[in-house]
Amino acid sequence: MRATKVVVFGVLILSLAGCATLGRIGGGGGGFLGIGRVFGDGGASEQGLPFRASLNRGQDRRDFTVKVRAGGVGVPQARESARFPATRYCLETYGGSEIDWTINPATGDWAFSRDGQSMIFQGRCIAR
Numbered sequence: 001m002r003a004t005k006v007v008v009f010g011v012l013i014l015s016l017a018g019c020a021t022l023g024r025i026g027g028g029g030g031g032f033l034g035i036g037r038v039f040g041d042g043g044a045s046e047q048g049l050p051f052r053a054s055l056n057r058g059q060d061r062r063d064f065t066v067k068v069r070a071g072g073v074g075v076p077q078a079r080e081s082a083r084f085p086a087t088r089y090c091l092e093t094y095g096g097s098e099i100d101w102t103i104n105p106a107t108g109d110w111a112f113s114r115d116g117q118s119m120i121f122q123g124r125c126i127a128r
Contacts (some may be wrong), residue, residue, distance in 0.1 A: 036084020051081040053091050062125045063090060071117030079110055082121040089125070 046105040058064055066082040087097045102122040104111035112119045 028094070040104070050077045051076065053081045053085050055085040057089075061093065064123055064125070066121045068119045068121070069117060070119055075109070075119070076118045078112070080122070081118075082110075086121075086123050090127060094125045094127040095127070098126050100124045100126050 041122045050069050051073065053066050053068045055064050055066050061126040064086065066086050068078040068081045070081065086099055088122050090099055091097050101122060103109065110121055114120070
C-alpha cells in the first residue's frame with residue numbers, strides 16, 4: 001500500500017514538472033505550449049503577434065478598419081496582426097470568422113493605406 005502511494009505521488013510530481021516544461025516550449029510562459037501568447041488580448045509582441053493593432057467599427061457594424069502600428073515592416077507581418085482582431089470581432093459580434101477584406105485591384109492582395117508608421121486595412125464581416 002505504501003509503495004502505491006509513493007508511485008502515485010511521484011507521478012503527480014512529474015506531471016506538474018511537465019506542465020512547466022511545456023509552457024517554456026511555447027516561448028516562455030503563457031500557459032500550455034504558449035497558447036496565451038497566440039490568443040492574447042491585444043496584438044503586442046509580448047502576446048505573440050508581431051505588432052499592436054486596434055479595430056474601429058464603421059457606421060455599419062459589419063464594416064471595420066484595423067490600424068496596425070508596424071513601422072518599417074512588410075505587409076505580410078502587418079496583415080497577420082490585422083487578421084487577429086478582425087477575426088475576433090466578427091466571431092464575437094456575428095458568430096462567424098469570414099471576412100471580406102478590401103482588395104487592391106492592382107495586386108489582388110489586401111488594400112491598405114498608410115498613416116505615418118501605421119497601416120490601415122478595411123474589411124467587412126460577412127457571417128449570418
